[in-house]
Amino acid sequence: MAGLRLGDRVRLPILAARRWPTTQGRGSRYPTETPDRRLGPHHYHPSMELWERSSALDLLDTLLHKSATGGRIALVPGEAGLGKSALVTAFAERCGRRARVLWGGCDRLVTPRALGPLHDIGRQAGGALAARLGAGAAQEEIFAAFLDELSGPRQRPRPVIVVEDVHWADEATLDWIALLGRRIGRLPVMLVVTYRDDELGPEHPLRGTLAMLPGAVVRRIPLLPLSRECVGEQARKAGRDPAQAYRLTGGNPLLVTELVKAGGRTVPGAVQDLILDRLRALSAPARELARLVSVVPTRADAAIVAGAADLVDVCVDAGVLIPAGDGVSFRHELLRSAVEDALSPPRRAELHRRVLDVLVRVPGIDPGQLVHHARHAGDLRAVLRYGQLAGADAARQGAHREAAAHYRAAIDHAGRLSPEQCAGLLERYALQAYLAGLLVEGLQARQQAATIREELAQPEQVAENLRWISRLAWWTGHSAQALAAADRAVGVLAAGRPLRQLAMAYSNRAQVHMRAYEHGAAIALGERARALAEQVGDVETAIHATINVQTARLADEAGDAQAALEAAHERAAANGYVDLAVRAKLNLACVTAEELAQYGNAVALIDRALHYAREQNLDGYAQYLIGARAHVRMQRCDWAGALADADAALARPGQFAVTAVMPLVARGRIQSARGNPAAISTLDEAARRADQIGEAQWLAPVAAARSEYFLWNGDTDRAADEARQCLELTAPVHQPFQLGVLAYRLWRAGATDCTATAVAVPFQLMISGSWAEAAAEWAARGATYLRVEAMSAGDPPAAVEALRTLDSLGAARAAGCLRAGLRRRGVTGMPRGPRRSTTAQPAGLTVRQVDVLALLADGLSNAEIAGRLTLSRKTVEHHVSALLAKLGVANRVQAAAAYRNHHSPR
Structure with a gap:
């Protein structure tokens, strides 16, 4: 490129003449033109005016x-x-x-x-x-x-x-x-x-x-396109046709600015034509400089354009580039992209290569920038080298998804590494992929690493990878593979000396026992793992084993187990083991909810665990917890919140069986109660996912939900079969609440052949007809919906109260079945239920409130809703407050989710 030498350290006169005040120090003033994006805005230019x-x-x-x-x-x-x-x-x-x-x-x-x-x-x-x-x-x-x-x-x-x-x-x-x-x-x-x-x-x-x-x-702060009047005024000043100007720009201020600057030249049809038309007026060397700058997102630092002061002047004076700190940039990302996109692939790769050659010599450069240019330049060695550096840098800063992306880029070219280096790269990538919720990718990387370590005859590293394979296989819904990998990890090391890997292999096997409700085996093997870890000074494995032991003890209702799990969380967090720290909180919350049925306590515990998971960018755990909270909220009769959580959990990318089952159950049960025809397809999908895992903790809630659905739809035989089959399959686990809900569903379907013995007390009370005691027990546990079920079998006042609750939830199918049962019992004076005009809307909203909710769901502010519906802003605020109360939600986001759930097919 004539006149342009990359890498020369030369001060640019044009930039020295246009030096901007910095924002440092007290009372600094701000420029009206563009300073360094690191010291201020980077897209604005004095020629782009603030119209309207x-x-x-x-x-x-x-x-x-x-x-x-x-x-x-x-x-x-x-x-x-x-x-x-x-x-x-x-x-x-x-x-x-x-x-x-x-x-x-x-x-x-x-x-x-x-x-x-x-x-x-x-x-x-x-x-x-x-x-x-x-x-x-x-x-x-x-x-x-x-x-x-x-x-x-x-x-x-x-x-x-x-x-x-x-x-x-x-x-x-x-x-x-x-x-x-x-x-x-x-x-x-x-x-x-x-x-x-x-x-x-x-x-x-x-x-x-x-x-x-x-x-x-x-x-x-809403920003709307410019009005026709404003665009027309600017077009007339530039000697252009106002109607054509508005048609070409749509009121976009940047495009209006570009159109006006194009003067009387032929009207181009797009922003790319606008900027390329201006480029064509430059000299060939100046055009080359602009193209070089176009491949650098945000701005080109001084090092990139060093030695080209005259060409920088030409581009700035022509309005193609603007000063930005000690370098230059395009006025807007749209303009930069237009120039870059117009380059041929070989030309673009060549310019990225030139930029890379300069940036590798800049001290303190972000390795992520080097990876960006190396990938576009096709420089495989640079991608491999800087991808690993960028991955490690992102991992240190808790950006797990970005770390995984950088490592992934390096792995694509790992054939240049030694086998041991390649295995290490795969293991680092797998860890970041796991923390980012990219579980299939992490599993595949661990499997490849294990194969390489076996070929290198490195049993300790093989066992470590097998332990991770076990963990990731479970997360992805392959419990049999998880069990096999856990056993193999122990077998690889069992004959060796006491090692950290052996302790962790024991602890991982204890975790498998714990998930299968084999609490005695989990505690025994977990304590063995903890003792071995303490013997070799391995804090991480000791905490891992402690979590498994105390989770099993909590499920057995040991009084000190909750405090022990809280302490394990604190110890893990203090040592930087974020995966273990969040697992301690998650286990505490989920056992409290699903195995102890303490739903009132579970909400706060899940929220605390979710807060920590989000703080640490642990997407997979966050997704799991949101799904668990959906089920708890369903049991608490917070159905709007439950559906919002189910939507959020199921909409996230990387959906797996263990993160899908509980939100599907919550959604399916609410749909069943409301008579939504999509309920059976939702519960079919839940069953497919639960069968894939094959563990009682997933199979029991799905079977109970399906039994409930068939009972409400008049198929008592199918309702009994669903509960009976799962009860026979899960009876050996002896988990009282899992077995209890199945026994209760079987009893509700009219069957008398239930042989389960380990049935939780509240379900025993319901089956024996002690509805008042059962309702009191459920109320103490915060299980509002189960309390409603107990009361529906009670005396007329209790049953009518249950009926009113079902009506308030919009549970038309469940309420209809209860009404029919009360009529058969001769009960009179029942509430007639919501009118058709309100049951057609979620939670009995008025027509106007539904209008407001629909616009709220589209993301409009109160002021925008007021303008759209020709209401005062205060009136809209009143409508929003009322509909939040009726829906039983805390904020606009949950209200929007409730609206979408009600108005979209499931």
Whole structure:
């Protein structure tokens, strides 16, 4: 490329002449043009004017004022080019001395930078935050330093945190935003988040983060396309046809700006034509520079364009590039992408190769950037080398999904490694894949690693991989494979000296016993594993074994087991064993719910476990816990919450049998009670998943739900068969509540051949006709729906109370069966049930409330709903409060989920 020498360390005169004030220090002012994206916004340019954005600016100003008494969050969604960055830049300019703006952004890399925006902010803030980021500290230390930075000297201007393009964020960044959201109410800080809402599919992780933000302090700043009048006015000034201008741009401010700048030239048909038309007016060397910059997401640093000051001047003066810190960038990602997409594949690869050659010599460069350019350049050695470095870096920062992606890229070229190096890479990838919930991928990697370790005659590493194969096989619903791998891991090491791997193999086998309700064997083998681990000083395995032992003891109702599991969690968390820490909390919550039927206590325990899983980016565990909570909420008669959880659990990618069964049961039982024709297909899918696992803890709830369904639909023979077959299969496990629900369903179906002996007391009371005692027992356990079942067999006042509860839940099929039974008993004066006009709607909402709910489910704010329905905003607020109460949900997200569940086919 003529006149352009990559890698030369030369100061660029054009950039020196346009140096921007930094945001560091007190009372700094903000530029009206683009500073370094790491020090401020990166898409705005003075030629892109803020048309029709005064109300949005005023709203941001109001939120800044309110943040003095408690933090505020401004969400600025919108499609590309709608002016999000321009708006936030103008707001930063308005802030002046009132605020200290710290700015970070997410990049459109193949694999996102781990904590990319926080690194940007750390460079501005300096101090402990920058030091911990630079030292690769643990995520908790980095987050603590950030919160300390926000709580700085009182005389410092109020912090405004801007995070741009969060739709490209890595999972650690999303955790950081969620953390700030939880703390912001107690801090005098304002958080501004921009993102492209048109790129958020139903499974996009940002949706979950936004749902976690406290609604009381969140305000959505709607950005609408420019009006026809505004576009027409700008078009007339540029000598263009207003109607054609609006048709070409759709009111997108960036496209309007580009169209106006195109002057009287032929009207191009798309943004790519706009920018390429401008490129054609440049000299060949300047065009080459612009193309080079186009393959660098966000901006090209000084090192990339060093030695090309004159060409930089030409591109800036032509409006193709803009200064950005000590480098240059396109004004908007749309424009950069347009130029990059127009390159031929060989040309694009060549430019990525040039950038890579420069960046590898830049001290402290993020290895993730090197992987991005190496992959696009087709440099296999570089992908292998930097993929491993980037994976380790992301893993340290808790970005497990990004770490797995980097390791995956390296594995594709692992044929260049020695067998031992290859096995090690597969094992590191498998761990990150497991923590990210990519369970099939993790299982496959462990199997490959085990094969290599066997060929290398390394029994300790073989056993370790077999232990992980056992764990991952269970997660993916292959319990027989899990058992075989656990036994083989013990067999590989049993003849050897006391080793950590032998202790862990014993502990893993104890875990298999524990899951099968073989509590005596689990405790004995777990204690053996713990003693061996303590003997060799292996803290991790000792904690692993302790969790298995105490989980089995908790299921046997040992009084001190809960405290022991809490202590195991604390010890695991303190030592950085996040997988063990979350497993201690999960086991405590799930045993409390499903094996002890203490549903009132289980809700808080699940929420605490879920909070920890999300904090640590443990997606698989989070998915499992959300599904477990769906079942608990169903039993608690929080059906809107149960359906919202079931939707969330079943919609997540990487669905497996162990994460699917309980949310399917919760959804299927609610559908059955409501007479939804989709109920049987839901329960069929639950049965298919439970059969795949083959363990009692999954088979029993599914069979009981199916028996209930057939009973309500008048097929008592099928109802009895479902319960009887599963009872015969699971009777050897002696789990009282699992066997109890099956025995009760068999009795309800009219059968008298139940031989189960280990039946939980509340079910014994129901079967014996002691409905009042059973109802009291269920009430004490927080089992609201089971209490309703007990009362439905009681005297007329109790049965009528149960009927009213079923009516309030919209359980038309269950209520109909109870009404028919009461009529046969001669009971009169029963409530007639909801009118048809309200049963057609969820929870008896009025027609207007359903209209409001439908728009709420589409993501509209109260102000937008008011405008759409021609109501006052206060009236809409009243409607929203009423429908939340009727649906029994806590927030708008759960209300939207309830609406979608009611109005979409299952």
